[in-house]
Amino acid sequence: MTLDHLSRLEADSIDIFREAVAESERPVLLYSIGKDSSVLLHLARKAFHPSPPPFPLLHVDTTWKFREMIAFRDETVARLGLELIVHRNPECVALGVNPFDHGSALHTDLWKTQGLRQALDEHRFDLAFGGARRDEEASRAKERVFSFRTAQHRWDPRNQRPELWRLYNARVAPGEGIRVFPLSNWTELDVWRYVDRERIPVVPLYFAARRPVVERDGTLIMVDDGRMPLRDGEEPTWELVRFRTLGCYPLTGAVRSTAASVPEVIEEMRTATTSERQGRVIDHDRGGSMERKKQEGYF
Amino acid sequence: MDDLLRFITCGSVDDGKSTLIGRLLYESKLLYEDHLAALAVDSKRVGTRGEELDFALLVDGLAAEREQGITIDVAYRFFATEERRFIAADTPGHEQYTRNMVTGASTADAAVILLDARKGVLGQTRRHAHLASMLGIRHVALAVNKLDLVGYSRGVFDSISAEFAAFATELDFDGVTCVPMSATDGANVVAPSALTPWYDGKTLLGWLESVEVGAAAADEPARFLVQWVNRPDADFRGFSGRVLRGTLRGGDRVRVLPGDRLSTVDRIVTMGGDLTEAPTGSSVTVVLADDVDVSRGDVLATAEDPPDAADAFQAHLVWLDEADLLPGRRYLAKIGARTTGFTADPPKYRVEIDSRRRAPAKVLRCNEIGVANVHFDEVVPYEGYRVNKDLGSFVVIDRLTNATVGAGMIDFALHRSANVRRQRLTVDKRARAERNGHRPCVVWFTGLSGAGKSTIADLVEQTLHADGKNTFLLDGDNVRHGLNRDLGFTDADRVENIRRIAEVAALMVDAGLIVLVSFISPFRTERALARDLVAEGEFCEVFVDVPLAVAERRDPKGLYAKARRGELANFTGIDSPYEPPEDPDIRVDTTALTPEESARAVVAGLRGLGLC
Numbered sequence: 001m002t003l004d005h006l007s008r009l010e011a012d013s014i015d016i017f018r019e020a021v022a023e024s025e026r027p028v029l030l031y032s033i034g035k036d037s038s039v040l041l042h043l044a045r046k047a048f049h050p051s052p053p054p055f056p057l058l059h060v061d062t063t064w065k066f067r068e069m070i071a072f073r074d075e076t077v078a079r080l081g082l083e084l085i086v087h088r089n090p091e092c093v094a095l096g097v098n099p100f101d102h103g104s105a106l107h108t109d110l111w112k113t114q115g116l117r118q119a120l121d122e123h124r125f126d127l128a129f130g131g132a133r134r135d136e137e138a139s140r141a142k143e144r145v146f147s148f149r150t151a152q153h154r155w156d157p158r159n160q161r162p163e164l165w166r167l168y169n170a171r172v173a174p175g176e177g178i179r180v181f182p183l184s185n186w187t188e189l190d191v192w193r194y195v196d197r198e199r200i201p202v203v204p205l206y207f208a209a210r211r212p213v214v215e216r217d218g219t220l221i222m223v224d225d226g227r228m229p230l231r232d233g234e235e236p237t238w239e240l241v242r243f244r245t246l247g248c249y250p251l252t253g254a255v256r257s258t259a260a261s262v263p264e265v266i267e268e269m270r271t272a273t274t275s276e277r278q279g280r281v282i283d284h285d286r287g288g289s290m291e292r293k294k295q296e297g298y299f
Numbered sequence: 300m301d302d303l304l305r306f307i308t309c310g311s312v313d314d315g316k317s318t319l320i321g322r323l324l325y326e327s328k329l330l331y332e333d334h335l336a337a338l339a340v341d342s343k344r345v346g347t348r349g350e351e352l353d354f355a356l357l358v359d360g361l362a363a364e365r366e367q368g369i370t371i372d373v374a375y376r377f378f379a380t381e382e383r384r385f386i387a388a389d390t391p392g393h394e395q396y397t398r399n400m401v402t403g404a405s406t407a408d409a410a411v412i413l414l415d416a417r418k419g420v421l422g423q424t425r426r427h428a429h430l431a432s433m434l435g436i437r438h439v440a441l442a443v444n445k446l447d448l449v450g451y452s453r454g455v456f457d458s459i460s461a462e463f464a465a466f467a468t469e470l471d472f473d474g475v476t477c478v479p480m481s482a483t484d485g486a487n488v489v490a491p492s493a494l495t496p497w498y499d500g501k502t503l504l505g506w507l508e509s510v511e512v513g514a515a516a517a518d519e520p521a522r523f524l525v526q527w528v529n530r531p532d533a534d535f536r537g538f539s540g541r542v543l544r545g546t547l548r549g550g551d552r553v554r555v556l557p558g559d560r561l562s563t564v565d566r567i568v569t570m571g572g573d574l575t576e577a578p579t580g581s582s583v584t585v586v587l588a589d590d591v592d593v594s595r596g597d598v599l600a601t602a603e604d605p606p607d608a609a610d611a612f613q614a615h616l617v618w619l620d621e622a623d624l625l626p627g628r629r630y631l632a633k634i635g636a637r638t639t640g641f642t643a644d645p646p647k648y649r650v651e652i653d654s655r656r657r658a659p660a661k662v663l664r665c666n667e668i669g670v671a672n673v674h675f676d677e678v679v680p681y682e683g684y685r686v687n688k689d690l691g692s693f694v695v696i697d698r699l700t701n702a703t704v705g706a707g708m709i710d711f712a713l714h715r716s717a718n719v720r721r722q723r724l725t726v727d728k729r730a731r732a733e734r735n736g737h738r739p740c741v742v743w744f745t746g747l748s749g750a751g752k753s754t755i756a757d758l759v760e761q762t763l764h765a766d767g768k769n770t771f772l773l774d775g776d777n778v779r780h781g782l783n784r785d786l787g788f789t790d791a792d793r794v795e796n797i798r799r800i801a802e803v804a805a806l807m808v809d810a811g812l813i814v815l816v817s818f819i820s821p822f823r824t825e826r827a828l829a830r831d832l833v834a835e836g837e838f839c840e841v842f843v844d845v846p847l848a849v850a851e852r853r854d855p856k857g858l859y860a861k862a863r864r865g866e867l868a869n870f871t872g873i874d875s876p877y878e879p880p881e882d883p884d885i886r887v888d889t890t891a892l893t894p895e896e897s898a899r900a901v902v903a904g905l906r907g908l909g910l911c
Contacts, residue, residue: 003580005303005384014582015541018526022595022636048539049570049584051531134375141374160372161703162398162619164405167633167694171701185386187377 006194010043013182015166016145017047017129020180021054023170024127030116031057031084033069034246035202036131036183038076039191042200043182044129045080056083058119058128062111063088064098064248066224072203087119099250100229107248117153120177127170127178135187145184151175188244189269196262205243206265208257212236219253304507307388307403307436309427310413315444318353319413319482320389323504324378326489373403382508396423397430397652397666398619401706404434405692408512411503413442416449416479420462422653428463429655432470433615433668433708435688439467440476440506447481451494469655476510478503519579520604521545521553522682522690525597526636529584537568537584538593540636543689545601547585548576553599555591556680557608563588564599596637598680598690606682606690609712610675615650615684616643617668620697620704624663630704632675634693640676641695647671648791656868657789663705672713684708731811735769739808740910741833742901744817745826745880746843747872748858749850751889751897755843756817758898763911768813773800775818788869794825801829808833813911821877839910841901842883847872849890884908 003011021027029044031037044053059073077084089097092110099107120128134141144160146168161169170178183191195202213220214234221228223236228250230236241254242265259268310316376387388403390396404410410431414424431439441463449455460477467475478487479495480503486492489504501509522544529537547553551564566586567574577583585599593599600606618624624643632641646669649660663669684691695705732738742759744752753774763770779786783799786792797820807814820826830838850872851859862870869875880886885904887897905911 002578008303008580011541011580011582015526018539018582019636022527023638046570047582048527048529050535050537050568051529135377141376142372162402162694162706163703164402164694164706165688165692166406167692169633169694169696169701169703171631171638171696173701185375185377187379189379 006190006197009186009190010046010194012166012185013043014047016168016180016182017044019166019168020127020129020146020170020178020182021048023168024178026123026125027055027127027129028058028085028120028123028125029053029055029129030131031059031073032131032246033059033065033073033203034131035191035195035206036133038200038202039186039194040129040131040183041076041080041082042198052081055129056085058085058087058123058125060112060115060119061086061088062107062115062248063093064107064111064250066203066205066222066246066249066252068205069203069246072201076201085119085123087115087122089115089118098227099248104251108251111248120153125177126172127180129180129182131183132181133183133186133188133191134181143181143184145181146170147179147181148172149177149179153177155179189266192262192266192269196266202262203246205246208240208242208260208264210238211241211254213239213241213254220255221252222249222254224249302383303386304383304409304510304512305386305388305407306409306411306507307390307400307407307431308411308413309390309400309431310442310444311423314413314415315482316389316413319411319442319444319480319488319503320376320387321353322482322485322488323387324376326485326504373399380504380508385507396426397617397668400427400430401434401617401619404431404436405688405706407434407436409438409440409507409510410436411440411442411507413444414459416443416446416452416455416459419455419459420466424463425466425654426652428467428470428472429652432472435471435684435708437471437473438510438512439472439474440478440503440510442478442480442482442503444480444482446479446486446495447484451479451481451486451492453479453495453497456495456498476501476506478506519545520601521547521551521599522601522606522687523547523553523585523599524635524689525593525595525599527595528593535586536590537566537586538597538599539584540582540599542577542579542581542583544579544687546576546578547581547583547599549574552602553587554602554605555593556598556600556605557678560591560593561589561602562591596635596679598635600680606680606687607712608678608680609714610678611713612673612675612681613647613670613710613713614673614693614707615668615670615710616646616663616673616695617706618663618665618704619706620702621665622697622704623665624669624695624705626662626671629698631696631698632673632693632707633696634675634679634681635690637677637679638696639679641693642674644672644674648789655787657787657792659791670710673707681709681712683711728809728811731809735811737768737813737911738837738909739811740813740837740839741804741808741829742813742815742839742841742905742910743804743820743826743829744815744841744843745820745883747845747847747850747877748819748870749853749855750843750845751894752817752819752843754894755841755887755889755897755901756815758894759901759905760815762898762902763813766911768911769811770813770815771807772815772817773804773807778803778818788867788875790822790869790875793821793869793875797822797825798828801825801832804829805832808837819871819877821871821875823878823880826880836909839884839905839908840880841904842880842886843889843897844879844886845889 089111097107097110132140144163148161212223214236242257243254259265308316374389378385390399390403412427443456443459456479464475479498480487486494487502491502523540523542525538525540527539529539549564554561565588567577568584626643626645630641631638646660648657649667649669651658660669682690691709693707694703697704744756746752756772760770760772783796786796804814804816861867862873871877885901887900
């Protein structure tokens, strides 16, 4: 009897969770509500069962997430009896930072990058779990499972610890931190197959439904609430769409799709011709932009 | 597609490695349109292929790397076919090579070694193969790339394959598959190429899809590494960890290491319900039937076949940090799930990775590999790296910077024999001597290569055998093919070579045999050691004496000529010393005597000493 590949990935991820918790003082799980976070949370529960996960969840909110994401977040936390910390960058709240007036790059930097740093500092977390996968984007292919961050939360690609076998080194000096990515070796397809196998709940936005969208700069943007300013001539139309990835609704492109269930999503993926991050407006700011965001502390 | 293969690609930037990986991603239809559109733009802007797609750009991810035109770290790539799912570790081929390749190889089951067909087997090819072998990779494909640039010549491919195969016999590979390839043309990467009609073997992807990396035997003893003590409330106490080897089953008797605690597996707990058994690789939580003390880093093992525990080892060390490994300095080491104080003794030698030769070293520098005795502050459960990578590997951590500065692979424990009590046996040497009708002894032939040791020893053995004696001949060349095949010809290795032979000879004397040992054995100290291992009067040193000039003129194996040309290092008499015996028991001068006459002189001498 041997483990099939999903079971092997699961066992590896659980192994990572346990090592990280055993070697850190104040771990936290960065919960961004998407499918990867759903899988991450499921694995965290498995890793420590029958104990609850020995760390809280942290959601760095931007106030611009899809409403369904927030509802799903609150329902999940209540159902599983978990501790959730929601952090909103108070400066952004005060200034009313949004992607329309401030642009996607500044919006993301202030709400997410700066917000995450504030939250980690405020709670003195020394280790943060994230759902990033190496297959997502070129600069992530070289990311360690245990990724070292300076006291300024910076990621220095030239100064990462060699990672051999399964011997992870989570030792840090006061103020420094480690980001841990238990899903490093998962692909998008693995995540969906695992969601299917384990019947893991995900935000319904991943499944096709009629939603009000406008086509803007070649991207289908869902008009999730009244805060979205419409340009001249833009009229939301109801289309059968779904999302392959979830973020701030004005920055996340929908795809036209009829896939209304997990098996249909998997089937659609097998014939997909674009990558999941293609719908992410922020990735296309400039060549190498994810690498730059990571250096600055973006997750 | 339920099977997963992790492999590493090795080769330099010029061998077309990034192009190959880009090609595998492309051909396995894992590139999306947005990737391809970006690739097309980048290919025109910074590519090296003119108007064609430059697949290397897919792999050279970091902006800094693109500017330099080289990759700087280990990158992991994912692709899948109908047959298998793959994780490819891509490592760059320049100066940080050892560090990066060792990192990538540590989690790989197979290796693809690339070379440029125009250049053939280079030092770096041997380095890649050597590192892969050292890290325990058993399955290797040699991708003879850029065959398009030599006109898809079968001759070029055949000669490179033969050269590599000959070299690889010295390594621990289960087999080597050579593939004639062009990554830029896509020849034999995924589909067989019409340009190599003479090749009917597997394509590279075909090999990756089919190579059997050997599921561990089901009946292996179980090893479970405890990572975290799981105690949600007073009623539950479990040990969360991983099955590293074998299968753990409910009801198994287990031993807790280090130490001698015994218990029984009561439950194997998972969130999906209890399991009756947990196969290799499973992450589960074990509840024991007894209230034994177990903590993080302990190992639960099959009670009747547990691993050993020790605190001192000989290990292969790979140094990863800009600051040298300093013998005696206090570091930390993480082994299994335990972090403890660590020091290394001065290296016994450094391994020159390209040549596999051993060189003296006082420290280990970044990207160097050496062998040293190492000491842990605590007794840790372990198994040799060859047996169990998980319990045989460790990383070294700097106490000040917390950086991972070194990696180690355990060869063996130093003090294991301290735990092994010598058994007193009733049937002893004397009893065997009586049964045999003669005394046992060691007849040790020493002399330069080409002196005639083996010829004379063979003739002596024939005589003794005909005379009804129980004999055995240990010959240098033969033993080096087996017992001592891991040893080279440096001084340190020669010492170890003779130490082992002396031990074997002493055991054979215990078995009642007349042991004829035919080794150059250049050093007096080691010959003295061999004498000390047997009782007084059981050792006879035979000096097969010949002047160097005569031995060199004879040169029956052509070795002196090679050594003089500089092709053989550390050759006794040329660039490695021979210390002649000062007072041999028997001396034969082979410039004056024929081999037969020499043999008769030895037998007469043995009789004179009362040894036969």
